[in-house]
Amino acid sequence: MQALTRLALAGAILLLLRVGASAETPLERGAYLVKTIGACGNCHTPRDAAGKPIAGRELAGGFEFDDPGVGHIVGTNITPDKETGIGNWTEAQIITALRDGKRPDGTLIRPPMPIPVYRQLSDADAAAIAAYLKSLKPVRSKVGEAHYTVPLPPSYGAPVTQIAEPPRDAKVAASCPTSASPAR
Ligand code: HEC
Numbered sequence: 001m002q003a004l005t006r007l008a009l010a011g012a013i014l015l016l017l018r019v020g021a022s023a024e025t026p027l028e029r030g031a032y033l034v035k036t037i038g039a040c041g042n043c044h045t046p047r048d049a050a051g052k053p054i055a056g057r058e059l060a061g062g063f064e065f066d067d068p069g070v071g072h073i074v075g076t077n078i079t080p081d082k083e084t085g086i087g088n089w090t091e092a093q094i095i096t097a098l099r100d101g102k103r104p105d106g107t108l109i110r111p112p113m114p115i116p117v118y119r120q121l122s123d124a125d126a127a128a129i130a131a132y133l134k135s136l137k138p139v140r141s142k143v144g145e146a147h148y149t150v151p152l153p154p155s156y157g158a159p160v161t162q163i164a165e166p167p168r169d170a171k172v173a174a175s176c177p178t179s180a181s182p183a184r
Helices: 002-016 026-035 091-100 123-135
Strands: 064-067 071-074
Touching (some): 091 123
Antiparallel strands (some): 064 071
């Protein structure tokens, strides 16, 4: 489960770094979250033999790896291509996918997609990510089949209904329930 531990760490960093400029538009906010601390490309952007992200195929899926004890993992196409990506999903359905780990057809989005971390995204941030994904150029890319050897939960918990924006001037620790109190 090493990959899951790494993810938990990435998630903690994501939450710790949740300080944002308030003058951003939702699209700018979404781009920022996706490209930097959300690290979506780590699993959803395919790489060449040298491990470099393939230009023009950002978030088009097809990044595959084996995680012993979890299975064969395939990052899916999250560009708005209607046939091979998520072009038919509404922004509300993308938000549900991020925070509840459920696709519109009701299937579970499996690890290592860090749903337990993204469950804590505020309504505004989840919507910003959804709007940004919808704004991308659709890339046609049919990805391979994943295969899991680990038992999976039926769900990640009760549906997330509302998460308010943390105050921008709050100390990070105060707005971050999973971080330890800083030493004084
Ligand atoms: C550590 C890897 C990882 C990261 C980081 C990650 N994802 Fe995923 N994501 C996955 C995997 C793997 C799947 C497919 C899971 C499956 O096969 O059930 C997935 C599935 C999805 C899906 C469902 C699409 C589909 O039909 O399979 C969406 C939407 C999605 N991710 C969006 C995002 C966004 C947005 C981010 C960044 C905020 C992100 N992901 C970050 C690994 C990741």
